[in-house]
Amino acid sequence: MLSVRSVSKRYGKTVVLDGVTFDLDAGKVLAVVGSNGAGKSTLLKSILGLLHFVGDIEVDGISVARQGQQARRRIGYLPQHPAFHDDLSVHETATFYARIRGVPVAEALAAVEAVGLAEHAAKAVGALSGGMRQRLALAVAQLGDPALLVLDEPTAGLDVGARLELRQFIAGQQERGRTVILSTHWMEDVPAMADLVLVLDQGKTSFFGPSSMFTAAASPQSRMFLRLNGRTDEAIPLITSLAGTVTHEGEWVAVTCLAASKAQVLAALFGAGIKVLDFRVEDAALPRTIDSGGRGGLS
């Protein structure tokens, strides 16, 4: 369905994608993961033909570089930061893109309804919240029922409920035989959403294979920063007994642990009567167990 062959992209001397190659069968969901600047968005934009690249990308055998218009008829795109003309209403926006895609206007209205924006149809896009804007982008991406959906960081900025909805949406698309490629830097999203994983590291493929293989070898990790009310000496051994690495960074206690263990750490601190004044969570760097040298190999 999607064939990516030796795709490279550079901006001046900076190599953003370096010989990325993979195939994706119809009905599969592929998660492209990697840290910021790994080349995820560049790869997705190349698949859409929005960027000029070296190599070859085909959608259903149609070259994106040479027959971009035909290829894009088969692709729906959800950008990382959905942008529309603010002066148009939700209804006008959906209709505008439906006409460009040669889709009946009735389908545009149905798409708006399907993403729960029917009651906001007359509202100007400029007045929509970020979440509503993303729903509209999802409606636009589905116009014409494209065989391939390209979703760039679809979970970024979503609350838990919205992320669950998105997972259901992707599962629904897969049930209908649609192919989905999504980028994320949330390692937790991978097993729940994708069949396959492509890990990019500085533009190179460091892993491509089934998500089960990926998660078994590279359990998603988080880095949690905690500000406690002074009982740090007591807290550190407690956290160490539950999680991987604990360090003291100024007024913060930095904890690197399995993503799934975050709540356990917090619960233990509360249980010990240690007050957590503030905390923030980041995804940890990709686990070192991923082989950075080869395609599909795990060390």
Place this chain on the structure above:
Amino acid sequence: MTSAMPVLLKELRDAVRSRWLTAFAISFALVALALAGVQQQGDVGAQGFNRTTASLINLCLLLVPLIALAMGAGAIAGERDRATLATLLAQPLTATQLLLAKYAGLNVAIWMTVTLGFGIAGFLMALFSPVSDFGHYLLFIVLAGGLASAMLSLGVLISVLSEGRAKAVAVAMLAWFVLVLFYQLAAIGIALTVTPSGEALVLAAVLNPVESIRILAVLSLEPDLQVLGPLGAFLNTEFGAGRSAILLAGATAVWAAVPLAVAVMLFRRQDA
């Protein structure tokens, strides 16, 4: 081109919604009517259209390039600013189609503005005074539209080359200043200083569509050597009114086509 039609229609719709173009159309109409009124009061004959047309040429040469350059400058750079360019190009639409649809939509909008503004004034003038020289007035409207097409093409090229709308509009205003104000004062003098030949004068006339349209408009009305200025007078003497008109109209058409073609070529090479 079916995929591009909604883009063209959106440009048109935006222009209709835009108060700027409506304001320009009304201003054109009011100024044309005022000029006609003033001239009729001091006039014994029915020469309304010719005199009004002559008075409108300078206004047209100032305002039409200003609107067209500003609108063209916003065409692509505006989409870049709003980050909507990637959304548009992610659709089954080629870069060429998008650019040409935007140009066509804006072109139709400006032609509509010019035609409505001067057309309404012409219609009202015809209601209150005997019609004479109406052909010249119609030709003037066509020339104003032609100038708009050429300047819009340049504006779109500036837009493609600019990172954002603000920069594009600033460059467009500079282009307007050079082509409309500076050119008449300095460029002709420089051309004559560099090479005091007839070729230099012809080049000076065809290298600026504003100058081409000015000479064309005067040629069509009153091919008087003094009114034509040094470039127009030279062309008229050297080639005659007919051949000069063809040369200048051709130059304006090239101005409408070449910057647009360059814009398409560059836009196709750019990443979204």
